[in-house]
Amino acid sequence: MLRRLLFVVLLVVGCRPSDRQTVRPSDRIVSLLPSFTELLFAIGAGDRVVGRTQWCDYPPAALSVPSVGDGLPPNVEAVMARQPDLVVLYNAGPNVTAAKQLERAGIQTVLIDLNRLEDLGPAARTLGRLTGRQEQAESLAIVLDSLAGRLPPPSTTSLAFVVWDNPPIIIGHGSYLDQLATQAGARNVFGDVAAPSAQVSLETIVARDPQWIAVLADSAVPPAFAKRREWRAVRAVREGHFLLLPGSLFGRPGPRSGQAIRELRERLEYDDVGAQHAAPLHRGPHR
Amino acid sequence: MKWIILGAVVVIALVLSVVLGPAAVPLGELLHSDIVWSLRAPRALLAFLVGGSLGVAGAGLQALVRNPLADPFLLGLSGGAGLGAVLAIALHLPGPWALPIAAFIGALAALGLVYRLGLIGGASLDPRILLLGGVAIGAFAAAITTAIVSLADAAELRNAFLWLWGGLSGASWDSVLLVALYAPIPLAVLFAASRPLDLLALGEESASYLGADVEKVKRRVYLAASLLTAAAVAVSGVIGFVGLVVPHIARLTWGHRHRSLLPAAFLGGGALLAFADTLARTVVAPRELPVGVVTALIGVPVFAFLLKRWTI
Amino acid sequence: MTPLLRLQDVHYRYPGATSEALQGVSLAIAPKEFHAVLGPNGSGKTTLVRIALGAVSPLVGRADVDRRSASTWPRQDLAKLVGVVPQREDNLFPQRVRETVLLGRYPHLSLWGRERAADHDAVDRALAACDALHLADRWLWTLSGGEYQRVRVARALAQEPKLLVLDEPGMSLDLKHEMGLFELVLGLVHEQGLGVLMITHDLNLAARFADSLLLLEGGRPVAAGPPNDVLTQETVEKVFSWPVAMQTVDGRPQMVPLRQPKESRA
Numbered sequence: 060m061l062r063r064l065l066f067v068v069l070l071v072v073g074c075r076p077s078d079r080q081t082v083r084p085s086d087r088i089v090s091l092l093p094s095f096t097e098l099l100f101a102i103g104a105g106d107r108v109v110g111r112t113q114w115c116d117y118p119p120a121a122l123s124v125p126s127v128g129d130g131l132p133p134n135v136e137a138v139m140a141r142q143p144d145l146v147v148l149y150n151a152g153p154n155v156t157a158a159k160q161l162e163r164a165g166i167q168t169v170l171i172d173l174n175r176l177e178d179l180g181p182a183a184r185t186l187g188r189l190t191g192r193q194e195q196a197e198s199l200a201i202v203l204d205s206l207a208g209r210l211p212p213p214s215t216t217s218l219a220f221v222v223w224d225n226p227p228i229i230i231g232h233g234s235y236l237d238q239l240a241t242q243a244g245a246r247n248v249f250g251d252v253a254a255p256s257a258q259v260s261l262e263t264i265v266a267r268d269p270q271w272i273a274v275l276a277d278s279a280v281p282p283a284f285a286k287r288r289e290w291r292a293v294r295a296v297r298e299g300h301f302l303l304l305p306g307s308l309f310g311r312p313g314p315r316s317g318q319a320i321r322e323l324r325e326r327l328e329y330d331d332v333g334a335q336h337a338a339p340l341h342r343g344p345h346r
Numbered sequence: 347m348k349w350i351i352l353g354a355v356v357v358i359a360l361v362l363s364v365v366l367g368p369a370a371v372p373l374g375e376l377l378h379s380d381i382v383w384s385l386r387a388p389r390a391l392l393a394f395l396v397g398g399s400l401g402v403a404g405a406g407l408q409a410l411v412r413n414p415l416a417d418p419f420l421l422g423l424s425g426g427a428g429l430g431a432v433l434a435i436a437l438h439l440p441g442p443w444a445l446p447i448a449a450f451i452g453a454l455a456a457l458g459l460v461y462r463l464g465l466i467g468g469a470s471l472d473p474r475i476l477l478l479g480g481v482a483i484g485a486f487a488a489a490i491t492t493a494i495v496s497l498a499d500a501a502e503l504r505n506a507f508l509w510l511w512g513g514l515s516g517a518s519w520d521s522v523l524l525v526a527l528y529a530p531i532p533l534a535v536l537f538a539a540s541r542p543l544d545l546l547a548l549g550e551e552s553a554s555y556l557g558a559d560v561e562k563v564k565r566r567v568y569l570a571a572s573l574l575t576a577a578a579v580a581v582s583g584v585i586g587f588v589g590l591v592v593p594h595i596a597r598l599t600w601g602h603r604h605r606s607l608l609p610a611a612f613l614g615g616g617a618l619l620a621f622a623d624t625l626a627r628t629v630v631a632p633r634e635l636p637v638g639v640v641t642a643l644i645g646v647p648v649f650a651f652l653l654k655r656w657t658i
Numbered sequence: 659m660t661p662l663l664r665l666q667d668v669h670y671r672y673p674g675a676t677s678e679a680l681q682g683v684s685l686a687i688a689p690k691e692f693h694a695v696l697g698p699n700g701s702g703k704t705t706l707v708r709i710a711l712g713a714v715s716p717l718v719g720r721a722d723v724d725r726r727s728a729s730t731w732p733r734q735d736l737a738k739l740v741g742v743v744p745q746r747e748d749n750l751f752p753q754r755v756r757e758t759v760l761l762g763r764y765p766h767l768s769l770w771g772r773e774r775a776a777d778h779d780a781v782d783r784a785l786a787a788c789d790a791l792h793l794a795d796r797w798l799w800t801l802s803g804g805e806y807q808r809v810r811v812a813r814a815l816a817q818e819p820k821l822l823v824l825d826e827p828g829m830s831l832d833l834k835h836e837m838g839l840f841e842l843v844l845g846l847v848h849e850q851g852l853g854v855l856m857i858t859h860d861l862n863l864a865a866r867f868a869d870s871l872l873l874l875e876g877g878r879p880v881a882a883g884p885p886n887d888v889l890t891q892e893t894v895e896k897v898f899s900w901p902v903a904m905q906t907v908d909g910r911p912q913m914v915p916l917r918q919p920k921e922s923r924a
Contacts, residue, residue, distance in 0.1 A: 223505050226515040226634065252633060261515060262385045263632045266369030286442040289518035292384040412750050541764055547750040548761070555711065555744060556817070557737030557765035602751035
């Protein structure tokens with residue numbers, strides 16, 4: 060187990076000199092991704108988080124931690140003002156630069172990949188090691204690993220995640236949302252698009268005819284494009300079959316991913332039945 | 347003869363853009379298909395109208411600012427439209443048409459500012475200042491846009507840029523009808539200015555001695571070309587190279603006389619954009635390329651070829 | 659005969675300028691008259707053309723074309739009366755000789771109408787009058803300087819004007835082409851009855867061809883009238899600040915600039 064842990068750390072974090080010196084658990088942490096903040100609180104290290112992004116809204120206790128801005132890219136000065144001994148960043152372009160700047164200022168940084176369900180367990184373990192909460196992290200990681208390793212249920216319905224309407228941008232294969240849909244028993248009609256997100260033609264959405272249009276939205280009203288004439292060529296749009304998913308729960312991989320999958324499945328089943336009962340005359344034939 | 351060929355090219359481009367698409371529609375069902383009627387047909391027509399408008403606006407502006415490198419979007423309109431779109435998102439303006447209307451108003455505001463700058467030297471509209479003012483206003487609007495996007499909270503603001511470069515995805519019969527009703531007015535103004543535009547190529551002084559009312563012509567051409575471009579950006583975002591390259595290709599075949607050049611630029615621009623959009627929808631299906639990428643991929647080699655010809 | 663162009667005691671000052679560009683200039687050109695305006699650089703020749711063509715209005719005095727104030731003419735109507743060969747012009751896009759001469763028909767065309775046979779005939783006549791018919795299908799950029807000037811005169815003739823205005827048409831032409839151009843213009847005066855206003859710095863050619871000269875200095879008319887009255891040694895030396903000798907060729911005065919005596923060279 061220790062060897063596996065070491066392997067993951069090396070794989071994820073890379074071989075920078077600072078990593079080898081991490082013996083003492085950090086106690087002033089700035090988390091620059093909502094998922095990391097959630098994971099840190101979940102493994103009981105929430106009291107050591109001294110900085111977060113403005114997007115880190117869960118758990119509610121996180122809101123009392125000072126924000127260092129939107130983190131896209133990180134405001135290095137605002138981060139340093141929190142006097143952290145550890146900064147956790149999502150492993151992507153601008154963050155790498157920011158991490159280097161923080162390292163030069165003598166602050167330990169960790170860049171962690173977190174794009175898919177299977178990244179969650181390793182991320183939890185890395186954070187556990189860095190905070191000295193290995194045991195809690197390990198028990199959480201086992202749950203998260205089982206989520207990722209679970210055989211998805213047979214799909215009973217289909218959906219398309221629409222990220223933006225003009226041009227239409229959808230979620231493809233290999234993304235967290237795609238996994239979420241699959242695990243909830245819905246087939247992503249753009250599961251064959253080998254990119255996390257991609258621009259497609261509206262007619263492709265019409266042709267693939269998803270039963271649901273899933274949109275990350277905090278409001279309960281269908282998005283503005285639902286009223287646009289060209290979008291009404293999509294059956295699910297005509298029929299008002301929108302899944303409006305709050306971004307805080309559904310938009311990010313984290314300790315609540317299992318809850319997100321459960322809720323998505325419930326909504327697919329409940330809304331499907333509810334819609335059929337509520338307006339049976341306006342429904343097209345199901346495939 | 348060349349008109350017949352151009353007409354054939356237009357028909358082929360339109361037919362292809364209705365027949366071809368990422369979704370497989372059997373030829374026999376073409377006329378009954380919902381995809382064809384509610385998506386492909388309006389999109390093909392919108393591409394044709396927008397491409398034609400950009401071609402004519404480009405030809406007119408090139409003659410007006412006396413610079414063969416002038417593009418309709420050079421005169422600050424894309425910056426203004428982008429600012430309008432970002433504001434629409436930032437202010438949460440409701441309704442499915444909020445973005446296009448805000449972008450149109452933004453483009454009009456930029457147009458007005460650039461026009462006012464062009465008059466800075468007195469009553470005479472100075473095309474050089476139009477060009478410089480257009481670039482400056484465009485950069486200024488883009489700077490404000492970027493500031494809003496980076497300071498505001500909503501992550502969706504970044505999508506305004508997607509929208510601005512979105513191409514023809516938003517095509518519907520509504521937008522086709524809108525453009526079909528709107529565009530003929532500025533187009534007619536530009537066509538009516540054909541002969542004075544010929545004269546303008548000789549310089550303003552010579553043009554007025556040959557009987558052109560230079561000031562009136564400059565104002566009309568600038569306003570009409572900009573209004574066309576503003577409408578184009580509102581329904582289809584910024585689509586580059588059509589307004590730059592099409593007038594030059596038309597000039598190679600039809601000569602510089604605007605009476606035939608402008609109609610040729612309209613048909614050619616329409617055909618080019620319809621064709622480019624067909625490629626954008628089909629070559630990487632089910633994914634889609636931004637249509638501006640395709641027009642640039644077609645336009646830049648043609649343009650390089652033209653530049654080579656010019657320098658000989 | 660009513661003059662085609664009449665300037666009466668014209669004064670003009672450019673906005674922001676401290677001195678007047680024209681001070682009390684008068685001129686009247688009737689059909690079949692060849693007038694030349696002479697003067698050193700900055701003497702107001704180009705301003706005079708602008709006033710005459712209504713591009714600017716005189717502050718004092720009048721500038722009338724065909725008895726109507728020049729600046730109140732609609733440009734299109736004025737272009738039917740006055741054809742101009744400007745000193746400089748651009749060629750933004752490549753065009754052929756016949757195309758550029760056809761531009762001269764613009765004032766005669768309606769907004770949407772096509773050029774008719776009459777227009778093409780006028781183009782042919784103008785090209786023939788300028789001995790340029792054989793150039794009709796050439797590209798402008800392939801012409802020599804002399805051919806190009808003849809084509810530009812042809813374009814002004816295609817306007818079928820009554821008055822022809824030429825601004826320094828002989829610039830950068832060699833002897834043969836310059837003489838050819840002046841002979842052409844004089845021929846138009848005699849054969850087509852045009853009135854001509856020519857701006858030039860070439861005293862000798864003006865004196866050989868024009869019926870009447872107007873000599874400007876610093877915006878003021880120094881002398882006006884037949885060449886023999888205007889181009890006296892005293893006047894020319896004063897206006898051009900250089901010693902000259904005057905001779906007579908074919909009854910017209912000709913000026914020969916003298917070497918400056920050594921002791922007066924600075």
